[in-house]
Amino acid sequence: MDVLSDAIAAVRIGRPSSERVRVDGSWCTRLAPYDGAGFHVVLEGSCWLLPDGGPAVSLAAGDVVLLAHGTGHVLADSPADAATLRRAVPFEAWSAGTWPRRPPSPPLSPPLSPPLSPPRRAELLCGKYRLDRSRVHPLMAELPPVVHLPNRVGSNPELRSAIDLLGRELGEQQPGSCIAVPGLVDLLLVYMIRSWMAGAATGVWPAVLDDPVAAAALRALHTDPAAPWTIERLATAAGVSRATLARRFTALVGRSPMAYLTWWRLTFAATLLRDTTDPLAVVARRVGYGTPYALSHAFHREFGTTPGRYRDRAAEGL
Template sequence: MDVVSDAISAVHLGHPWFHRMRTDGTWCARLDPYDGAGFYVVVKGRCWLVTDNRAPVLLGVGDAVLLPHGTGHVIADFPIDPATARTEAVPFEESLAGQPEPPTGREPCGTEVICGTYWLDCSRMHPLMAELPEIVHLPHRVGDHPELRAAVDLLAGELDEVKCGSCVALPSLLDLLLVYMIRAWMTEARDGTWPRVLGDPVTAAALRALHSDPGAPWSTGRLAAEAGVSRPTLARRFTALVGRPPMAYLTWWRLVRAATLLRDTQDTLAAIAGRVGYGSPYALSHAFQREFGVTPGRYRAQATARSAAVGAG
């Protein structure tokens, strides 16, 4: 596993919810903050995205947007003044139930948007995910991010008509969309910490080694050899970029991996301890409780209940 894949897998819960909005009248919908990441892809027309903390964003055909922290927002058709959108907005579910007639003098815009939510467990967010801005806006530009554009086209094609295998294809395409949106942000980010981290060959090599086998008996010397530098060089560069020394990062990541395995598998605590580099279930349990404030058993019960609630939703 690479860092980006691991960062997503650590928080991703269940299958994403999605909907295709087709509107012929004016509309203005409000979503309150939620535990997840929202997305929009504009297939036709234009619309506004309005949040509390930044200027309104005008979205056009082919634009993709990720709201990685479940920020409350308003989305509205283009003729609506974004300055008044909050006062005109109705709850999103009500907006889906039926569109109001456009006021006199305002022509329908014929907007079509693919939207949805990725359910996330934000209790142990990787710093790469935590660093994502409130809105990741990826405007459609010819030649930019071909993988993202291909995923958008495939997703729209699957939604155009029911096809064999769609129940498998759609969730997979939506998961690809999330990966490609984060990847696109990383290539465009000018001042982000984690794009710099993964752009540094020494730190990136060390992180690849740790994430590929977190249960291995790593030491600073062994990790420095993997990265092809001295121990002082690795410690200095890794700590400066990541914000913690290599072995401290490894300890934290082992516990996050243990939490993910408790959530996603039925493996025993002893088996999980072996996979993440702890010599005994007791050692893992002690470290886990110190990091997360709950025992592994209690964490697994809470995670099971949370996943069941997501599945029911």
């Protein structure tokens, strides 16, 4: 596994959801804050995103927006004013058919130069991810509340391909779509975060993963967290001296290599307790602890509960 994959896997729970929505005329819908992340893709037309506590964002055809921390927001055909916000319909009612729709047409990737369309007509892909906020990797925590990825010629080709495939699956209801759609929605999250990282002018984790020393050390730790890592062995994997590794890793990541390893092992253990039925002894071996007792002691120190109670609460959805 790599850092981004692990960062997403550590917090993602359940199945993502998505739907395709077409609207005409004047419209306005509200999505309440939620424990997770959401996204919108404008396939046709334009609209406005009005996040709680943030500035309005104008969205055009082909634009993608990720609400990484579940910020409540309004989507509307026009900028915010008191009247707009008052008429906002809850998204669940709105997407169920509150607003008039055009007959479906074959789904296509949003054109770079969309043809003229009737005023205020829009077509969107909307989706949500359920996330466990108790163990957020710092890479995910660093994402801004609103990640706006404008449609530009030649930009983010993987993201555009994923949008095209998802639009087709949601529009055509082909056999196997119940498996294909969640997989494509998960893939979309990876591509959205990749695109943010590639274009981020500031940010700790884009710089971390762009640094050859820190990136090499992280790749080694995430590939085999159970290995008997020492600072000497990790420095060899990164191709630098112990002092260089310790200095650069700590300066960029904010904790020493071995402190990060301990944190990641316990975070990985929590993921295994949540997502598998492996006995505690198996979990301990997979994350680099010699005995279940050693893992239980470290886990309680990190999370304030025992592995067994943590698993029980995860099973109950708490």
